[in-house]
Every structure is written in C-alpha cells, then in structure tokens.
Amino acid sequence: MLQVKSLTKIYDGGVKALDNVSFEVPDGQFLAIIGLSGSGKSTLLRCINRLVEPTAGQILWNGEDITAASQDEMRRIRRRIGMVFQHFNLVHRSKVITNVLAGRLGYVNPAWSLMNRFPKEDIEKAIQKMKRVGIADKAYQRADELSGGQQQRVGIARALMQDPEMILADEPVASLDPVLAHSIMTHLEDINKKDGITVLCSLHFLDLVHRYAGRVVALNEGKLVFEGLPKDIDDKKFKDIYGRDAERVG
Amino acid sequence: MKNKNDRKASPWKSIKVGLASLLVMVILAYGFQITKINLEELRSKQRQESLIRVARALAKPDFFEYDQVEEVINAPLFVPCLTDGSLPAMPNQTASNPYLVITPACANPGDTIQVEGFNFASKASGPLRFVPGNDPNNVVTLGRVNVETDSTGYFIASMILPDRQSTDMQYIRASLRRNIGLPHLTQTAHDTWDKIIETVFLALLATVFGTILAIPLSFLAARNLMKPVKSPLISISLSALGWPIGIALGFLIVREVGDISNAIGSNIWINLASVVVSPMLIWLGMRWAIPPEEINPPHLPIRLARLGVLLLGVLVGFYGFFQLASLTKIVGMNLRGALGSFGFLGNFLFQVGNIVALLTPVLGGLVAGGALGSFLGRIGQQGSEKLSAKGLKTINLFLTSIAGATILTLLGLLINWLYQIGNPLYTLWGPMAVGGLLGILLAIFSEAKEALPIGMVIYFITRTILNALRSVEALIMAIVFVIAVGIGPFAGVLALGLHTIVSLAKLYSEQVESIMSGPLEAVQATGANRLQTIVYAVIPQIIPPYISYTMYRWDINVRMSTIIGFVGGGGIGFLLQQNINLLNYRGASAQMVAIAVVVASMDYISSVLREKTI
Numbered sequence: 078m079l080q081v082k083s084l085t086k087i088y089d090g091g092v093k094a095l096d097n098v099s100f101e102v103p104d105g106q107f108l109a110i111i112g113l114s115g116s117g118k119s120t121l122l123r124c125i126n127r128l129v130e131p132t133a134g135q136i137l138w139n140g141e142d143i144t145a146a147s148q149d150e151m152r153r154i155r156r157r158i159g160m161v162f163q164h165f166n167l168v169h170r171s172k173v174i175t176n177v178l179a180g181r182l183g184y185v186n187p188a189w190s191l192m193n194r195f196p197k198e199d200i201e202k203a204i205q206k207m208k209r210v211g212i213a214d215k216a217y218q219r220a221d222e223l224s225g226g227q228q229q230r231v232g233i234a235r236a237l238m239q240d241p242e243m244i245l246a247d248e249p250v251a252s253l254d255p256v257l258a259h260s261i262m263t264h265l266e267d268i269n270k271k272d273g274i275t276v277l278c279s280l281h282f283l284d285l286v287h288r289y290a291g292r293v294v295a296l297n298e299g300k301l302v303f304e305g306l307p308k309d310i311d312d313k314k315f316k317d318i319y320g321r322d323a324e325r326v327g
Numbered sequence: 328m329k330n331k332n333d334r335k336a337s338p339w340k341s342i343k344v345g346l347a348s349l350l351v352m353v354i355l356a357y358g359f360q361i362t363k364i365n366l367e368e369l370r371s372k373q374r375q376e377s378l379i380r381v382a383r384a385l386a387k388p389d390f391f392e393y394d395q396v397e398e399v400i401n402a403p404l405f406v407p408c409l410t411d412g413s414l415p416a417m418p419n420q421t422a423s424n425p426y427l428v429i430t431p432a433c434a435n436p437g438d439t440i441q442v443e444g445f446n447f448a449s450k451a452s453g454p455l456r457f458v459p460g461n462d463p464n465n466v467v468t469l470g471r472v473n474v475e476t477d478s479t480g481y482f483i484a485s486m487i488l489p490d491r492q493s494t495d496m497q498y499i500r501a502s503l504r505r506n507i508g509l510p511h512l513t514q515t516a517h518d519t520w521d522k523i524i525e526t527v528f529l530a531l532l533a534t535v536f537g538t539i540l541a542i543p544l545s546f547l548a549a550r551n552l553m554k555p556v557k558s559p560l561i562s563i564s565l566s567a568l569g570w571p572i573g574i575a576l577g578f579l580i581v582r583e584v585g586d587i588s589n590a591i592g593s594n595i596w597i598n599l600a601s602v603v604v605s606p607m608l609i610w611l612g613m614r615w616a617i618p619p620e621e622i623n624p625p626h627l628p629i630r631l632a633r634l635g636v637l638l639l640g641v642l643v644g645f646y647g648f649f650q651l652a653s654l655t656k657i658v659g660m661n662l663r664g665a666l667g668s669f670g671f672l673g674n675f676l677f678q679v680g681n682i683v684a685l686l687t688p689v690l691g692g693l694v695a696g697g698a699l700g701s702f703l704g705r706i707g708q709q710g711s712e713k714l715s716a717k718g719l720k721t722i723n724l725f726l727t728s729i730a731g732a733t734i735l736t737l738l739g740l741l742i743n744w745l746y747q748i749g750n751p752l753y754t755l756w757g758p759m760a761v762g763g764l765l766g767i768l769l770a771i772f773s774e775a776k777e778a779l780p781i782g783m784v785i786y787f788i789t790r791t792i793l794n795a796l797r798s799v800e801a802l803i804m805a806i807v808f809v810i811a812v813g814i815g816p817f818a819g820v821l822a823l824g825l826h827t828i829v830s831l832a833k834l835y836s837e838q839v840e841s842i843m844s845g846p847l848e849a850v851q852a853t854g855a856n857r858l859q860t861i862v863y864a865v866i867p868q869i870i871p872p873y874i875s876y877t878m879y880r881w882d883i884n885v886r887m888s889t890i891i892g893f894v895g896g897g898g899i900g901f902l903l904q905q906n907i908n909l910l911n912y913r914g915a916s917a918q919m920v921a922i923a924v925v926v927a928s929m930d931y932i933s934s935v936l937r938e939k940t941i
C-alpha cells in the first residue's frame with residue numbers, strides 16, 4: 078500500500094508543481110495518472126522515489142516513511158521501485174545487457190560493480206528478463222542502435238532486474254507510435270497482472286487509460302482533481318481535468 | 328515630428344562617429360609607437376643582406392655532409408714584374424699532378440691575371456687566393472675568387488691582383504675540396520634526432536599524466552555532479568577531520584610497510600614470489616570480505632571481521648607494490664647492462680620501479696585519507712539522523728571548531744613553509760583561533776540537521792584554482808619548474824603536465840556538465856550510489872569527448888614541447904635557441920624542419936585516431 082499524504086512540491090524557481098496531493102494505491106493496482114503537460118505528473122512520480130525532494134507532505138509505503146528515509150535507506154527503497162521513462166533514459170554507448178544489469182546496482186556490492194563484475198545469477202537473470210520483453214537477441218548491441226520500441230523494452234527489463242514491488246512509468250509510450258505503444262503497455266499490464274507488481278503510469282491518451290488502468294488519478298496545475306475508475310470520467314470531469322476548452326476526441 | 332527628431336539627431340551622431348574614429352586612430356597610432364613598427368628598418372641595406380643570408384642558410388638545413396679531401400697547389404708570380412725581367416719557374420706540367428698556369432706570370436697590382444688549373448679532381452671547388460711573401464704557407468691571404476673544376480679537372484678564372492708589392496716571389500694558391508664517398512648525417516642531424524625524440528616523449532608523458540589526473544578533477548569541477556552533494560554539518564566536519572588524519576596515518580603506515588618490504592630484502596626470487604602471492608591473497612580476501620550481493624546487512628562482528636580482512640588486504644597490496652618496485656628495479660638494473668643499445672628499456676624499468684616506490688606512500692596516504700574521510704562522514708550522517716537536534720548542535724559546536732582550526736592551521740603551516748614567515752602567531756595560533764571561531768559561528772548559525780551544499784563549495788574551490796592556474800602560460804610554469812628541478816626535460820614534463828591537468832580538467836568538466844541527465848536519473852533510480860552512477864551513467868557518455876579533447880591537448884603539447892626548451896624545459900627548443908644565438912642558421916633550419924615534420928605527422932596521426940574512435 079502506497080499512501081501519499083498532502084504532498085507539495087515547490088521548485089527552486091517558485092513553481093508549485095504539486096499542491097497538497099493525497100491518494101492511496103493498494104498493492105497490485107494499475108494506477109493511471111493523467112493531466113496536461115506541466116500538471117505535475119512527472120514531479121509526482123519522481124517524489125515517490127525521491128529523485129525530486131518533496132517540499133512538504135508524506136509518502137508512506139507499506140508503513141515505511143519514504144520522505145524521512147536517510148540516504149542509505151533511500152537506496153534500499155529505490156532498488157524495490159522500478160522506473161520507466163518517456164525518453165527511455167538508456168546509456169546510449171553502453172551495451173543493452175549493461176543497461177539491463179544496471180538495474181541490479183542497488184543490490185550488488187558496489188566494489189564489484191565498479192569493476193563491472195556482476196554475479197552469474199544476475200547475468201542469467203538479465204538474459205531471462207530480456208527474453209521476457211523480446212530483446213534477448215540484441216543483448217550485445219549498443220543501446221542506441223535499437224529502435225524506440227526496443228529501447229523502451231530495455232528500460233522495462235532494467236526495471237524488472239530490480240525485483241520491484243512497484244513500477245513508476247512516466248509517460249512510457251509518449252514517444253512511440255500507437256502500435257508500439259500498445260505493445261509496451263501490454264508488457265506493463267503483464268507485469269502488473271502476472272507478477273502482481275503495483276504500476277503507477279502517467280498517460281496522455283484516455284483510450285490507453287480505459288484499456289489498461291484499474292484506477293485513475295488526475296492532476297491539474299498540481300492539484301488532484303479526480304480520483305476514481307476510468308469509466309467514471311464523464312464530460313464534466315473531463316473538462317475539470319483538461320480545461321474548459323478541451324474537446325473529447327475519439 | 329519624426330523628421331525633426333532625425334534632423335536633430337544626425338549632427339550629434341556624426342560628431343560621435345567622428346570622435347570615435349579619432350579615438351581609434353589615436354589608439355592605433357599609439358600602438359604603432361609602442362610596438363615600434365618601422366618599415367624603414369626592413370628597407371635598410373644591412374637588414375636586407377642579413378635577411379637574405381639567413382634565408383639562404385635556412386633553405387639548406389644542415390642534415391647531410393660529405394667527407395672532403397683538399398688539394399692545395401701554389402703557383403709563383405711576381406708583383407710587380409722584376410726589373411731584370413726574370414719570371415718565376417714554371418711548375419712541372421705532368422699529366423698526373425695538378426698544377427696552375429698563370430698568365431701573365433708577372434703583373435702590377437690592380438692588373439687582371441688569368442689562372443688556369445689542370446689535372447685537378449673533377450667537380451672540386453674552393454677558393455683561389457693570393458698569398459703574399461716568400462712563404463707559401465703564409466696564412467695571410469688577400470683577394471679571393473671561388474672556382475670549380477669541370478669534369479676533366481680543369482678550371483679557368485681571372486683575378487685582380489691586390490696592392491701587395493714585393494721583390495720576393497709571391498703566390499697564387501688554389502685550395503680545392505671535393506666530396507668523397509656517400510653523403511652522411513651531420514652531427515647536427517644526430518643531435519636534432521636525439522632532441523626530437525626527447526620532445527615527442529616530453530609531450531607524451533605530459534599528456535598521459537595530465538589526462539590521468541585531470542579526469543578525477545573534472546568531476547569535482549562539474550556543477551551537475553557536485554550540486555546534489557549535500558551533507559549535514561557534523562558529517563562535513565568529521566570528514567574534514569578524517570582526511571588529514573587519514574593521509575598522515577596512511578602515509579606513515581605505508582612507509583612502514585615499505586621499510587618491512589625493504590627489510591625482507593631485494594632478492595629477485597623473494598620479490599617475484601611476493602608479487603605473485605600478494606594479489607592472490609588480496610583476491611581471496613576480497614572474495615570473502617565483499618560478498619557479491621547482500622539483501623540484508625550482516626551483524627556487527629562479521630562486518631568488523633570483514634573490515635579487518637580488507638584492511639589487511641590493503642596492507643598486503645601496498646607490500647606487493649613495494650615488492651614490485653624492487654623487482655622492476657632489479658630487473659631494470661640487470662637489463663641496462665645486458666641489452667646493449669636497448670639499455671634504455673632497462674633504465675625505464677629502473678625508473679618506473681623508483682617512481683612506484685616513491686609514490687606508494689603518497690597513494691597510501693590518499694587511500695587512507697579518502698577511506699577515513701568517507702567513513703567518518705557516514706558516521707556523521709548516521710549521527711545526524713539518530714541524535715536530537717539539541718545534542719547535535721552541541722556536538723557540532725565542538726567538532727566544527729576543531730575541524731575549522733585543523734584546516735586553517737594546515738593552511739597556515741603551508742604558507743609558513745612557502746614564505747618562511749617564521750612567526751607562529753601568524754601561521755599557527757592565529758589561523759587556529761580564526762578557524763575554530765569560524766567553525767563555532769558556522770555551527771551556531773546553521774540548522775543542526777540541515778544538509779549543507781558542500782558539493783558546491785568544493786566545486787567553487789576547484790574551479791577557482793583551475794582558472795587561476797590555467798591563466799599561467801606553460802612557458803612561465805616551465806621557468807618556475809626549471810628553478811625547482813633544474814634545466815632539462817623533467818622541468819618541461821612537469822610544466823606541460825600541470826598545464827595539461829588544469830586545462831583538460833576545465834574542458835572535461837564542461838563535457839560532464841553537458842551530458843544527458845536522463846540516464847543519470849535512471850541509474851540513480853535503481854538505487855545505485857554516487858560512484859556507481861558515475862561509472863554507469865556518466866563515464867560512458869563522456870568517453871568520446873574525453874578522447875577528442877585528449878588528442879587536441881596532445882597536439883598542443885607537441886607544439887609546446889618544441890619551444891619549451893627556450894626556457895630550459897628540455898626538448899628540441901634548446902638546440903634551436905642555441906643555434907639561433909650562435910648565428911648557425913643552417914643548424915637552426917635543420918631543427919625547424921624537424922619540428923615541422925614532427926608536428927605535421929603527429930597532427931596526422933591524431934586525426935586518424937580521432938576518426939577511428941568517434
């Protein structure tokens with residue numbers, strides 16, 4: 078269970094990216110986070126693994142206070158939270174398998190990993206995860222030689238290497254075409270359903286939300302403006318979320 | 328309205344333009360005077376002559392020469408003709424010996440005579456001289472004409488007799504030289520070759536050492552890496568105390584290890600055994616003490632035991648270093664004698680052994696300093712999380728004042744060592760008091776648990792030092808190092824190396840600042856620590872720009888190393904300057920050609936490498 082309580086983030090420039098946001102996510106849920114660009118979706122996801130330091134509020138995960146964790150504790154928490162990014166965020170010049178193995182960095186002993194040595198089990202695990210997302214044959218290519226869809230699958234494999242209990246996906250399909258988008262979303266759905274991993278996924282398109290999400294929270298200018306089931310987003314709610322002038326398409 | 332405005336503005340505008348141009352003219356005129364621009368100087372006859380002489384010498388670089396033999400033949404004549412009309416005896420006109428024929432055999436000063444030479448070697452050349460007096464070996468020569476024989480060994484030349492009258496017999500002397508054998512390299516060419524090798528290696532060493540040291544510095548000078556580095560005050564002050572204590576302890580302990588290693592002896596077999604066995608011991612120790620993966624941290628006794636094993640492993644490692652140094656020294660010494668002309672390889676090994684033996688205690692100090700600094704820093708971090716704000720504040724007051732006093736005292740001692748002030752009030756007690764006070768103030772005015780941006784402080788200090796040093800030219804640094812370590816290539820290596828460190832660190836750090844932050848974030852999100860993040864997300868991104876900047880610096884260093892000899896820094900510049908001062912322009916030309924060839928070929932090599940790597 079993830080509990081976000083009165084979370085507020087004010088950036089150095091004075092932008093209030095999150096404004097007193099509270100919600101809860103039961104274990105094993107597929108939660109979609111929607112909202113316009115700049116509404117604070119990325120900030121929210123990054124506060125959960127503290128890539129961004131929250132200004133105020135609390136985040137509890139299975140009773141553990143993430144916001145109060147020390148640096149060491151934070152590393153232990155982070156290694157159980159996978160993250161998938163809009164721009165994949167792979168290290169371009171490294172091999173695919175190195176990118177995937179990087180998911181183990183929170184577990185392996187730093188001294189060995191600095192010498193680029195990973196335990197045998199981890200390498201086997203990496204191959205297994207790459208097989209799962211269908212890129213095992215690319216293992217020894219450079220990451221930037223892969224297409225966008227393949228790169229995002231590397232990103233997912235990297236997250237899976239962490240043995241995560243939760244995956245944060247920040248617009249994972251926003252830079253992919255619709256066909257690839259569905260393939261990536263299917264992988265995330267599979268992970269959520271088969272492994273019971275909680276998924277928090279920010280999305281742009283409502284049809285994806287309807288198709289994959291179990292529940293939705295919506296942000297508008299940092300405020301939580303909707304929380305409920307995807308089918309409950311009616312026209313009025315839609316305008317609350319996307320602004321008065323927005324038109325529903327499709 | 329608008330028109331009026333325009334009309335009003337235009338005269339004022341013109342005056343401004345006029346004044347500005349006048350100012351530019353004045354500045355330029357002043358510049359001319361200051362830089363002493365004087366084209367008359369170029370036109371003066373004397374200057375032009377020496378210019379031509381230099382240009383011709385430069386066109387003939389002193390690389391090759393022939394062995395030469397000289398034939399000196401005298402022919403007598405009278406100047407003026409004797410009153411009794413007698414003429415000097417004709418030389419033997421045999422077909423095998425060279426001889427001269429002078430017509431007429433007597434003449435007045437100022438008359439033109441014709442000199443023919445027969446049976447000389449073909450293609451020989453040299454001066455035709457008038458030798459006064461009755462001694463044909465007289466060194467006084469007057470008048471001089473250069474002649475060259477044709478393929479049959481014949482020459483003909485005319486000569487105006489100088490005003491040297493005597494009733495004694497006088498002489499015309501032909502000293503003709505000719506080349507024998509094949510051309511061979513001159514001494515200048517040999518010297519140039521030696522020095523050009525020195526030059527290239529000077530550049531190579533400076534680039535290698537500069538690059539190695541610039542890499543860690545560039546991380547400290549990169550804003551994006553340093554900005555997130557924040558620590559609470561207690562952690563900072565403990566770490567600040569840990570560094571100097573660790574350095575001192577490490578240095579002393581490792582030197583002790585060195586003494587033990589020396590006591591064990593410099594027997595080649597013992598050395599060899601130690602060099603083989605100690606890495607294996609370390610490997611075993613590491614295998615036991617650093618488990619590959621650990622979900623939960625183990626109990627304290629096990630952790631302490633592991634720490635002990637690691638410590639022991641490090642000591643064994645340094646012992647291995649000393650033994651390795653001893654081994655390379657012995658091997659090098661033996662090879663130096665055995666390898667003959669490849670003896671320099673032995674010398675290299677010997678020197679490397681020496682350097683390793685010298686640097687190992689320093690390395691030990693740095694390792695211990697880093698270890699103790701970060702260990703105490705972590706303790707501080709944990710303390711700041713566990714202790715109450717009030718208790719923390721009290722501890723901070725105490726620790727920070729000690730840390731401040733320590734740092735400033737060390738600085739004071741450094742200043743005293745540099746400037747020899749010798750007044751402990753200024754260099755010991757004063758800094759100590761000021762440091763302690765600053766520490767107390769810092770502890771009072773900062774929140775006890777607040778994470779202070781220590782990363783940015785380090786960033787600014789590093790940047791400032793780099794910028795200050797970078798503005799000093801490598802040549803100036805060379806002058807300083809020549810004073811410190813004496814004339815020679817070592818001073819040049821140090822100067823170029825230092826300049827390489829500071830300028831590369833700046834360039835590198837800019838590359839670090841411009842890397843993509845996405846992968847950094849992604850690796851951080853997996854729970855990687857700071858060092859892992861650098862190794863997995865930063866380093867792969869900066870390798871290509873680092874390589875290309877290193878090549879660029881290599882080019883600069885090759886150029887610089889050719890002139891660093893001008894100030895005594897070794898390399899070919901030393902020869903060049905010497906030859907210019909001695910007006911030996913053919914020698915100087917040889918060195919300039921060598922420089923041009925080396926710079927061009929290094930340029931070419933680096934551009935090929937650059938294409939290959941990027």
Ligand SMILES: Nc1ncnc2c1ncn2[C@@H]1O[C@H](COP(=O)(O)OP(=O)(O)O)[C@@H](O)[C@H]1O
Pocket residue numbers: 088089090092093094112113114115116117118119120121
């Ligand atoms: N690092 C940052 N510094 C300052 N402002 C930021 C930063 N990141 C995001 N913001 C601002 O915070 C707001 C929310 O941004 P973001 O969380 O990226 O929204 P979304 O992901 O929904 O597009 C925006 O106004 C954005 O400009």
Ligand SMILES: [Mg+2]
Pocket residue numbers: 115118119120247248
């Ligand atoms: Mg975003």
